[in-house]
Amino acid sequence: MTEQTPTAQLSAAGVSIWLDDLSRERLSSGSLQKLIEEKNVVGVTTNPSIFQAAISQGESYAAQVSELAEQGNDAEAAVFAITTRDVADACDLFAPVAQASQGVDGRVSIEVDPRKAWDTQGTIAEAQRLHAAVAKSNVHIKIPATQEGLEAITETLAAGISVNVTLIFSLERYRAVINAFLLGIEKAKENGHDLSQIHSVASFFVSRVDTEIDKRLTALGSEEALALKGKAGVANARLAYQIYQEQFSSERWNLLASAGALPQRPLWASTGVKDPAYPDTLYVTELVAPNVVNTMPEKTLDATFDHAAVSGDTVTAHYEEANAVLNALEGLGVHYNDVVAQLEKEGLDKFVTSWNELLADVQQALDNAKKDA
Template sequence: MGDALEQLTRSGVAIWLDDLGRQRLTGGGLADLARHRHVTGVTSNPTTFTNAVANTDAYAGQLTDLVLRGVGVESAQRELNCFDVRWACDVLRPAYEDSDGVDGRVSIEVAPGLAYDTERTVAEARALWWLVDRPNLFVKIPATRQGLPAISTCLAEGISINVTLMFSLERYRQVQDAFLTGMAGARDAGHDLSRIGSVASIFVSRIDTEVDQRLDKIADEAARRLRGSAAVANARLARRLYEQMLGEERWTSLAGAGARPQRLLWASTGVKDPSYDDTRYVVDLVTDGVVCTMPEATLHAVADHGRIRGDTVREHYDDAQRVLDSLREVGVDYDDVMAVLEKEGVEKFSASWEHLAEILADRLRTGGATSERV
């Protein structure tokens, strides 16, 4: 049968790493995961990037150069991040070529403080696309209301997009519309649609964290039975929406012109509640044609003791719908949960980005060599 990660790959799940830092590149760790752990892509976010810079001196040489060039904090953040992502794109270029451009992708996120500004998001996405200058790049744009038109605009210009911070099913429908609108624009502009990639990243574990807190406050037996059920149910129903989109005329027309589907990506797959199995957000969401991005600890947990049981999504749509219906019946406001998670997600990433700015301001003042530990 092979190891669990191989079984995941054979089941049609693309395994991506949810982490990136300079040490992982200089030490060959990413290449090693690609060779031995079936990793075919990388996602990064402001928090993981901040941790990478703050906890190592691996960036000291580049920081020294930035000091000598008189580069400011904002530009330093962008240049350091682009350097790592460009390098990772080169490491995973073979996976990109072997998959004809489907995998081998590396994501870089627009500054989270731009999440509610459409025009500035588009401008930053253009800049990142140009600076990294690799065909296997994804630019991450959050699925806020203001992010939706930015997604369409960037796709229409031929920029491959990872839609991030997506939680609700209604927002996913809006993301699908933004994707279809953008790809139609790209077709009309004469772009090669087969070269434009996109994923829609639905966050998983954070949903259970928020819903479980609300269930614990309700504290009756019906609420207790629903603990830990919301996130997987929500993701499974997103997959049902994906299948419905593939049957729409708007999509079939684009597919005929060479477009590839916007794959669903399971994000936030690290388990937050220690009472839950540490592989649940991977093994309970196995189905073909999706991406699963994992922190390294989750990746190794799946390799060590994950049980791959075939497709664990498509036979469970009715059960998943019953879970969401039951949550409403016991008093959990689904729409409010998703609104809170989106707001908190933007705030947390923005806080990380601001913390990184503070670290870099200090490092640039001291010549780049002093490392702050967090």
């Protein structure tokens, strides 16, 4: 492995590298194609914050905005048209990767309107609408792992639509997500869908766990507390992988696998390091395991390509150590359930804020286009 680039080594170790970013400029400039060719990128994830940044900062949307304004579209319709076009174009770019991997990679994710995260039926309808609008076999529809989102995940999969489950922070919720996935695949089988064409990932967030827990450990200030800083995010993710191994070797799963179903892969999200005191590839090199996805912001991807030390599986031998970290935190009064509940709420609030900012930015652009017409 030493002669390969670190990103090639990661790929060889079973980690699919997806870029956590998308913009029309990335597509038109060829920069995304270059990442596929040079840095082993085999997929893309998006979220409301990514689109808000892309559209507010990019000039490449002006022509479509003018056209949408002329047609009398409001901001909601315009955002839908703009984002689904970017995702469809990215799906086309990744089509050769999808074909080469039989659809496992080459995936592009687009998220349902985050304001519907607590609305099961609204999420189901939005997922179907997005899937129909993008109209590409390698699209993933992102659904937040709220309590209300679990049924939406099941019903979307049951309709034969591939799903990226996002904003998972807790091990308990991850178990519920896997159950929702299994129910969905069981229903898809009953509905006569080709199970080998339904793909799913479960996006388990990493760095945000450390950000919140480190804050609480710093406030405690004891030597024991400070020694645990920077350990919770990786420990939590490693224990998620243990759950993945257990659930996808069960009799229930084996029955589905024999009918052609593919496992829902764990995806490490929020892998950009927030604390400069930590290695900038921490959430890459410490979470190497077979059959996972690591979706990276470009800064993390560049750091990984440049200097990550990839040494094979860094997850499965560390379950006991990971449990010890979470037990020690609980013993110090840093309560896991409080932390993960807070992180889910903050994550959804952030996406809703970004979505509202996106709508406001697009409305302003539509208004300006009408004035200039």
